[in-house]
Amino acid sequence: MTTTFTPSDHPLLNDDEAKTLRAVTEFARDDVAPGAAARDAAATGELDWDTVRRGHSLGLLRMAVPAEIGGLGLSNLAVALVLEELAAADPGMALVFGAAGLFQTPILISGDPRLQATYLSPFLGDEPVLACNAVAEQDNGTDLVLPQQAPYARDMTSARLDGDRYLLNGKKRYITNAPVATYATVLANIEGHAGSTGLTCFVTELNQDGVTRGETHDKVGYRTAPAGELIFQDAIVPAENVVGDPLGGWDLNVAQGNLCRVTCAAVSTGIARHALERALTWATERVQGGRRLVEYQMSARKLADMSARVASARALYLDAVIKADNVLPTPAYEPAVAKLVADRAAIDNADAAMSLIGAQAFQRGDGMDRVLRDAYGPRIYEGSPEALALVITDELIAAGGSR
Numbered sequence: 001m002t003t004t005f006t007p008s009d010h011p012l013l014n015d016d017e018a019k020t021l022r023a024v025t026e027f028a029r030d031d032v033a034p035g036a037a038a039r040d041a042a043a044t045g046e047l048d049w050d051t052v053r054r055g056h057s058l059g060l061l062r063m064a065v066p067a068e069i070g071g072l073g074l075s076n077l078a079v080a081l082v083l084e085e086l087a088a089a090d091p092g093m094a095l096v097f098g099a100a101g102l103f104q105t106p107i108l109i110s111g112d113p114r115l116q117a118t119y120l121s122p123f124l125g126d127e128p129v130l131a132c133n134a135v136a137e138q139d140n141g142t143d144l145v146l147p148q149q150a151p152y153a154r155d156m157t158s159a160r161l162d163g164d165r166y167l168l169n170g171k172k173r174y175i176t177n178a179p180v181a182t183y184a185t186v187l188a189n190i191e192g193h194a195g196s197t198g199l200t201c202f203v204t205e206l207n208q209d210g211v212t213r214g215e216t217h218d219k220v221g222y223r224t225a226p227a228g229e230l231i232f233q234d235a236i237v238p239a240e241n242v243v244g245d246p247l248g249g250w251d252l253n254v255a256q257g258n259l260c261r262v263t264c265a266a267v268s269t270g271i272a273r274h275a276l277e278r279a280l281t282w283a284t285e286r287v288q289g290g291r292r293l294v295e296y297q298m299s300a301r302k303l304a305d306m307s308a309r310v311a312s313a314r315a316l317y318l319d320a321v322i323k324a325d326n327v328l329p330t331p332a333y334e335p336a337v338a339k340l341v342a343d344r345a346a347i348d349n350a351d352a353a354m355s356l357i358g359a360q361a362f363q364r365g366d367g368m369d370r371v372l373r374d375a376y377g378p379r380i381y382e383g384s385p386e387a388l389a390l391v392i393t394d395e396l397i398a399a400g401g402s403r
């Protein structure tokens with residue numbers, strides 16, 4: 001079955017971006033998709049470095065790094081389309097590359113030439129280097145997503161100024177790539193500020209004495225992407241590794257969150273699309289009652305609804321990402337709406353595909369259980385539906401009631 005969409009056709013892509021997307025489409029189909037089941041079944045925390053290495057050779061660890069310093073310099077539009085392609089093959093692989101991008105995003109937003117020269121260059125070499133963005137903690141999830149909940153954060157990872165360096169103490173949890181990352185952007189609260197009102201972003205080297213990798217999480221989905229804890233005990237961060245201004249962490253967090261919601265929506269769209277492709281293939285081949293399932297109107301309705309969900313999720317994330325590429329600061333409303341719709345599309349399409357495919361989909365090894373498990377992942381991070389609802393209604397009220 002051919003895919004229902006060719007991202008490299010998008011008219012706003014330049015020639016280089018279209019070429020990259022064609023290469024990623026082939027990589028996703030020929031290299032990523034065939035190994036998805038094996039990665040899902042592999043031991044917890046195991047990373048398929050061979051596939052990561054092949055993706056790195058296409059530039060997937062330096063997608064948003066400016067061309068002047070050796071990156072691909074892709075627009076946010078192109079990055080989102082790349083992530084949709086990868087997610088349609090294996091959302092966990094999209095997450096591995098996406099989490100490294102999350103590390104880079106605050107550094108790119110800051111425009112700090114020293115941080116960019118020092119901490120983006122490791123992604124330009126021959127061997128892949130991974131990184132992560134460490135925000136969440138055991139006691140602090142949504143309280144580090146919504147600024148209005150910042151005062152309520154408890155026992156946050158702290159940063160204490162000690163001469164020309166900061167000492168970090170605390171524990172981050174649920175961090176994608178943590179077990180395999182060399183670098184992290186860590187959000188910590190400068191001592192003496194209540195809750196997370198002293199939030200500051202620190203570029204932190206993880207291979208140092210003050211950092212321990214804690215539990216590696218045994219996730220039900222996205223098993224391709226290792227995730228785990230990072231424990232900081234007087235971990236040293238030079239003061240010059242503060243990204244942006246000290247106490248400026250919330251502004252960065254919000255800017256990054258708005259941008260990342262678009263890429264999350266692209267990942268969910270990829271999952272929804274994969275579920276549609278599986279269901280359509282099955283319905284055109286499976287015969288019951290003397291007809292192929294696709295010939296029954298009720299099956300056709302299911303497939304049409306699935307297709308409409310993919311199309312609407314994609315249209316919304318494309319609208320949001322085109323705005324993000326052209327408007328500063330990145331808008332909050334469109335990415336939140338796009339993510340809300342795409343999260344739901346992935347879950348609903350996985351559910352519909354399970355129903356259409358029937359018992360075959362309920363077998364281990366068929367792959368649909370993985371799609372179903374993966375579909376729930378993006379709903380949790382970068383803003384749950386409840387958090388997004390608050391962002392969306394705040395934006396509606398600020399705009400006078402409608403948009």
Ligand SMILES: Cc1cc2nc3c(=O)[nH]c(=O)nc-3n(C[C@H](O)[C@H](O)[C@H](O)COP(=O)(O)OP(=O)(O)OC[C@H]3O[C@@H](n4cnc5c(N)ncnc54)[C@H](O)[C@@H]3O)c2cc1C
Pocket residue numbers: 099132133134135136138140141142143145173174175176177222227377378380381382383384385386387
């Ligand atoms: C696959 C995956 C990858 C992840 N990767 C990373 C990563 O790389 N880096 C990182 O920092 N974190 C990561 N996370 C963690 C993620 O950031 C957190 O899960 C997220 O912030 C939510 O926190 P929580 O899960 O503790 O839920 P909680 O904040 O405890 O929320 C639980 C429930 O309560 C609801 N709730 C909370 N506040 C409100 C409110 N005001 N009104 C209504 N309902 C509310 C939430 O919507 C949710 O339904 C990842 C999570 C997953 C699942």
